[in-house]
Structure formats: structure tokens, C-alpha cells
Amino acid sequence: MPTQARTATTIENRVEGLFEAVFRHSHLGIGITRLSDGRFVEVNDAFLRLFGYRREEVLGRTSLQLGLWVDHAQRTAMLKALQEGQPISGLEGRFRRRTSEQGDLLLSATIVELDGTGFLIGMLTDITARKQAEAALRESESRLRVALKITPLLVFRQDRQLRYTWIANPKLGATETSLIGRTELEVLGDPHAPLLKLKQRVLRTRRGTREEIWVTHAGQTGCFDLIVEPQFDAHGRVDGLLCAAEDITERKRLEAELEQARLRLEQLAMHQQNALEQERAALARDVHDHVGATLTGMRLRLAALAQDLADTHPVRAAELREIVAMADAAAETTRDICTRLRPPALDDLGLAETCRWYLAEWTRATGIRTRGRIARLRTEPDAALRIDLFRMLQELLTNVARHAGATEVKVTLGESARGWSLRVADNGHGFAAHAATRGFGLAGLRERVRGHGGAIEIDSGPGGTTAIARIPLGRHA
Secondary structure, three states: OOHHHHHHHHHHHHHHHHHHHHHHHOOOEEEEEEOOOOEEEEEOHHHHHHHOOOHHHHOOOEHHHHOOEOOHHHHHHHHHHHHOOOOEEEEEEEEEOOOOOEEEEEEEEEEEEEOOEEEEEEEEEEOHHHHHHHHHHHHHHHHHHHHHHOOOOEEEEEEOOOEEEEEEOOOOOOOHHHHOOOEHHHHHOOOOOHHHHHHHHHHHHOOOEEEEEEEEEOOEEEEEEEEEEEEEOOOOOEEEEEEEEEEOHHHHHHHHHHHHHHHHHHHHHHHHHHHHHHHHHHHHHHHHHHHHHHHHHHHHHHHHHHHHHOOOOHHHHHHHHHHHHHHHHHHHHHHHHHHHHOOHHHHHOOHHHHHHHHHHHHHHHHOOEEEEEEOOOOOOOOHHHHHHHHHHHHHHHHHHHHHHOOOEEEEEEEEEOOEEEEEEEEOOOOOOHHHHHOOHHHHHHHHHHHHOOOEEEEEEEOOEEEEEEEEEOOOOO
8 A cells, every 4th residue: 555545544543533532522412313214323421421321222223212302393393404404503402311301402413424324413412400590590580570579679780881781670760671771871971970980989899888879860869778799700700780779868858857856956955055044144143143232231230230239238139140140151052052053163263163163062062072183274165165064064963962872973174186075983883774865964964065066975884984075176165
């Protein structure tokens, strides 16, 4: 045999060997049947695993004899198409295994001729699991749509270009058909819209977020509690966003109205507090100017009369001196009442000195040991805050005396770059946390603090109670 012929034969044998290896080891099920009688002449191992037969059970028999096709009409239509020269590629069909269990396959087929004989070569892929997953997905989507029909929740998906691909319960006059296929920019018409920037941030950072956001569309504006989560493909790349939103416009409106009502009540409370302080100041002046002056005049005249009667009527003189002592006590009580109504030291000496004086008076009256750290204030608060801080100290110490059962109180008044702070801590038995929300005393404290833009913290337990009021520096300086 010539060398060239031997080389060609060798190459042909090698190619046949390669095709044989591909046929045997392919993951696709491959079956070869004679076109004339439909009998199998060869099948590979993947074909046998797919249908559950042994090779000797398949070779020489037809697919009809084996019952491989669930729909015989589909087989007939396929054969007719092939014989008419139409290619078969990616045809989905139902098949039956040896155990009678049914599944789904993907079929590609072609007709070849060899030595004048026609053969049909079919390549099969088992897609049963995929079809089951698709069916489960369709069922889940159907259930989700039914569930979404009875909820006002807005749910949607967008791709990387922020194009809407799926949506349920659109809001603000939008419809499913008006959104599907359109981008966020096309819908909002504003490249600087907060919603657009929020979603772009999630795509960029790959981190989900939850925010309350206002959106305007078609002339309608609403506020939404929005959740935006990135969706990842099989390779871990972000291929879109899954979003859910609750329309909270009505809730925000009610919250705004509630805040306005709270501000009005706060202003009313402040007005009442200011009116009360003015009335106290006026009453203190009246008592001091009239009652105090009258008592002083009575005392001087009685003292003079007692002096005149000392030699001639000693008994009467002694009685008059007792009345003078009573007048002195009444005058002292009058001064104490005036001081409590409106301590003049607040205007004359300032907040820190007045608090030191009051702490000493309170200690003398209650017998409770006190430790005060009241610094000289670099910035004296304005009149309104000055009186409110003093009233807070009074109220807190009154609570200690009445309810705490304490033996010691620590009072701190200080100032920092951020503002003023008043701290009162006792070693009493404390009170239940919910009790701090009851009673006008603590409520009044909160209103006073809130009226100046501050806050009060109250921590109570078996070891005692600590109250800290903080007022920010600002319009009060």
C-alpha cells in the first residue's frame, strides 16, 4: 500500500477513534436509529442512564416498543419535519423511563446517510430538574402576586441600568405598563433625584439600605419606607435591585400634625410658666412692699411703746416685747415666702450663687446631707433659662425630700462649650422606671428642658436616682 494511502487510513482511524470516544463519554444522551425501521443500532452510556435501560434491552428495538415517548404525536411530527429537511434543535418533550417515571428532555436531531442507509442521530439532555424549578418559580410568583393583591406594599425589581423589569402595586399614578422597560431616570426625569442617587449607591457599594424617602411622579408626591437590596448573579456580580416600599405619606402627615400640636402645647406651657413666674415675681414684690413694710412699721412702733412702758408698766412692756418677737418672726416668714416665690439673688447674684444659697437652705430644712459642686458660670443664662434651671433644682430636691428616703444628695451645676448641665443624684431607694412617666412634677421638668431645646435623663434603681438635665448653648446666652 502506498505511503500516502496508509497515512490517510491512519488519520481516518484516529478520527473514528476520537468520534467513538466523544460518543461514549458525552454527557448528552445519544441514540442512533435506522431511519427505515426506527430500531436502535447504537446508544451511549448517558442515554442508558437517562432512560434506565441496559444496552441489550435497547439495541434492535424502537422507541415506541420501549415506550420512551410520552406524546407519540410529538415523535411523529419530529420525524416528518426531519424528513422534510427541517432541522430539529432544542425541542422540549416528555419522556418515560424504564421505571415508568416521566421527565422532560431537550432534543436535537439530524439525519445522516452511511453507505446508502439513513440513520437518525438524536442528542438528548435531561431538563427535568430545570422544568421543576421553573414550575416552582412560577408557582411562587403566582402566590406572591396573590399575596400582593391583598397588601398595599409596593414591590419591584430593576436591572443594572435601573430599568424596571417587574412590579406589583405601583403608586403615585404609575401603572405596570407605564414602568416596565423604563429606567429610573426616564420615570423621574431628574438626574439628581434622591431616589435615583440612593439606588446608584446600592449598585456601587453592593450593600442594601432602608430609608424614608420622598418621591414625586406625575405631579403626585409621597413618602415611602423603602428597602433596596442588591441582587447577585451566579458569579456574585450585582445584576439588579430588589425593592419593597410602604407608602407612609399619611403617617408622615399625621406625625407632622402631631409635632405641630406638640410645639403649640410646648409654647403654651412655656407661656404659662412665664406667666406664672411673672405672677410670682409680682406677688413677691407686693408681699415684700406691703406686708413686709407693714410688719416692719408695726414692729418699730411696738418696740418704741414697750420702751416707754418699761419703767411704769413692766408687765405690759414684757407683753409688748413678745408681740415684737412675733412681728419679727412674721417678717422673717414673709421674707422667706418672697424668696421662694422669686429669689432676688437670681437677678442680683446669678444662677450659681442662688443655687448654692438654696442648697444650704434645703439642707438646713431637711437634714439631708448634701455635696454640691456648683461652678462659677462663665456665661450667665438669660432670665428665662436662669429661672427654669433654678426651678428644676427645686423640683428635683423636693422629690428627693418627699419620696427618695435618701441620706445624701450630690448636686452638680456646670457649663461646657456645648451648654449647661444640672445633675442631682441621691442614694435613696429609687422608683420603678414607669413611674417616671407619671405625675406633673417630672412632666413639668421635661417640658421646661424641652422648651429650651434640651433633654433630661433619669436613671433610677435600688441604689438611688440620678437626674441630668442638659441645655444646649445658643439663644439662651
